[in-house]
Each structure stands twice: as C-alpha cells, then as structure tokens.
Amino acid sequence: MSDIRGGAQSAAHLLPVDGHVHFYQPERVPSTLDAALRNFLCVAPPLSGCAGALLLTQASHEQVFEALRASPGRYGRWLIAPVQAEEQTLVASCDAHWIALVAGSQVRCDNGLEVAAIGTSRRFPDGLPLQDAIEAVSASGAWLVLPWGFGKWAGARGRQILGVLESGRSGQFAVGDNGSRMRLLRQPALIRHAGKAGHLVLPGTDPFPCGTDYRRVGSFGFLLDVRMDTARPWHCLEQALNTLEAAPTPYGHAVSVATFLRNQIGIRLFNRRIRRTA
Numbered sequence: 027m028s029d030i031r032g033g034a035q036s037a038a039h040l041l042p043v044d045g046h047v048h049f050y051q052p053e054r055v056p057s058t059l060d061a062a063l064r065n066f067l068c069v070a071p072p073l074s075g076c077a078g079a080l081l082l083t084q085a086s087h088e089q090v091f092e093a094l095r096a097s098p099g100r101y102g103r104w105l106i107a108p109v110q111a112e113e114q115t116l117v118a119s120c121d122a123h124w125i126a127l128v129a130g131s132q133v134r135c136d137n138g139l140e141v142a143a144i145g146t147s148r149r150f151p152d153g154l155p156l157q158d159a160i161e162a163v164s165a166s167g168a169w170l171v172l173p174w175g176f177g178k179w180a181g182a183r184g185r186q187i188l189g190v191l192e193s194g195r196s197g198q199f200a201v202g203d204n205g206s207r208m209r210l211l212r213q214p215a216l217i218r219h220a221g222k223a224g225h226l227v228l229p230g231t232d233p234f235p236c237g238t239d240y241r242r243v244g245s246f247g248f249l250l251d252v253r254m255d256t257a258r259p260w261h262c263l264e265q266a267l268n269t270l271e272a273a274p275t276p277y278g279h280a281v282s283v284a285t286f287l288r289n290q291i292g293i294r295l296f297n298r299r300i301r302r303t304a
Contacts, residue, residue, distance in 0.1 A: 041254060042069040042078040042277065043263070044247040046142070046173060046202055046230025049082070049090040050240075056102025058233075058240045059118050062125060065244030069277050072123055076254040078244060079126040079263055081230065083142045083173065086152050091116070091129045095147075114147045115260045126259035130168070133159045139183055140175055142202065143168035145260050156186055164198075169267065171228060173202035176290070179216050191220050198268070200226035205246030206234065206289060209280035227273045236292030239285075246278035 044062065049055050066078035082091055094116055098107045101118075106127075109115040114129040130144040134152040141159040143150060146168035150159065163170045172187060179187050191201070201220040203213065212218075221227050231246045233239045252266035281289070 039073045039251075040070055040249040040275075041076065041252050042066045042244065042247055043081065043228075043250050043274075044078065044230050044244050045081045045144075045171070045228040046204065046232040047080040047082050047243055048084065048088065048233055048235065050088060050235045052090055052093050052101075054240055055090065055094065055106075056104055058243050059104050059120070059125060060102070061241045062244035063120065063123055065242075065278075066125070067123075069244075069247075070249065074254075075119075075122050075124050076256075077123045077125055078247075079128060079250075079254075079259065080243065081128050081144050081228075082130045083132040083144070083171075083230075083232075084130065085132045085134070086149070091127070091147065094127070109257070109259060111258050112260050114145055115258075117256055117259065124256065126254070126263070128260050128263065132173070133163065135159050137183055137186075138175075139178055139186065140173050142171040142173050144171055145169050145264055156190070160190065167198075169198045169200065169264070171200045171202045173230075173232070174204045174207070174214055174217055176204075176207060179214060184216060187216055188219070191216070191223055191225060200228045200267075203227050203229035203276065205229065205231040205242060205278060205280050206286070207280045208283055208286045210283055221273050225273075226267070226270060227276070229276045229278070231278075234289040234293050236289065239289060239292075242281070246276075246280070248274040248276050250274055 094106050095108050104118045104120050106118045116127040118125045129147040133141045133150045135156045136153050139156050143163040150162050203217050229248050231242045233243050250266050254262050
C-alpha cells in the first residue's frame, strides 16, 4: 500500500491485536513497529495489507502518539499518517503492510492500581481513587480496561478489583492480561475469574522501557474477527469488540523467568529516573 491516505482498503480475517503497548519515546517507534510486524506475521497472514493493531496505553509522562500525530511522515522505513475521520488513530505503513495505532492512556490510581482508557486521545489525571478513575474513563466513551499488574492485584487492592468484577459492570469493559508476567506461572486467578464471570480478557505485551523488550510488541495479544478499513480503523475494531459474546482467542506466551527479573529491575531504575526529572 503506497499511500495510506488514498482509497479505503479492507480485509476480513482474524486480526492479531496487541492490547497493551507503549512506545515510550518517538525514537523507539521504527524499531517497535518492525518488531510488531515481524511478530504479527508469525501469527496470521495479512489480507489487503493489514497486519495487525496496537492499542496504546500511554502513561501521563508519555506523549509519543501526540508527537506522531503532530509530525506525521517517515519514521525509519515506516510512513505514519493520521486518520482524518479519527483523531485517536494513526496508520503506519511499510511496503505492502500497514498497522493501526490506536491512542489510549493509562491512569495510575491513588493506591497504585491502574485503569486504561482505550480508543481515545483524551488524558485523565493520575491519583484518582479507583472508582473515580473508572467512572471518568467510562463517561468519556472510551473502552475501560483494568490491566493486571505484578503485585498489584493482591490483598486489599485485589479485593477492590474483585469488587469491580462482581459489580455487574458491562458494556465497553474488559480486563487486561499481561505478557510481562512469568510464563512459568498460571494465568493470575483474578483474570481467570473475570473470564469465567463473562468479562472480556484482552491480552497485550506491556513492553518495558529498558533494553530490547520492545521486540516483544505484537507477540502477545488476541485475535479479532474484523474487517479493517484504513479510513476508520478504530471504528472497525470497536465494532468488532462490541459484538464479542466471549473473550477473543489469545495468542503468544508470557516471558521467561530471566526476562521477568531483568524487567523488574529495569522498571525500578526507570521509574526512579522519571521521578528525579519530574
């Protein structure tokens, strides 16, 4: 696809979607897209060029989506262009392939739990109580996702998550499985509970900002039966999500013990550096 801003192209197939992605910085975008394309092509063959979709969950200090939208053009071998009908979507094309980039934000609650707003370029303040963050995201019309986090879904905070899962919440709501957990262990109990309770579970890699962890992007996610259109990618994805009656088929695997430990050390050093520069 030489010009992604031209006529709409569509494809109906099981599309690989990575439900939790960070670029962290614009300089990392080309290599991350290279990795995503490589991983997507290992999962499903693209039709009419659409290789997959990345759902971004930017933290408050990340502004990469905004930078890409403000300065579209060539990033490495990728051509990135805004979608005119959707302010929350970009399309990245390379040779015959394209990937949908969907904006989203990660809200850090007052007790360290996180809430993700998917399919919106709107930002939400950190430091809200969990229920306030949930209501703010829900009221915005974005998809509300509760992303699992290591050590966060236990004790009193775990009971808070359980309360949300058992509150009867429906609509544009899902739980996020996380490719950064250890593959040696079973899927976390509350994620399994969410699936059994009928909630959607949307997996994503959640790459760490250290080392070469960006190479995992696209390797852990879910398959969505969707007809993709370059003119309205998020509309296509959202419609497909809204029609799901059960959790979509996951693909990929979590990380090794060595990668898990390396990432845990790396993220602590990264967060310390962010706090010093804030």
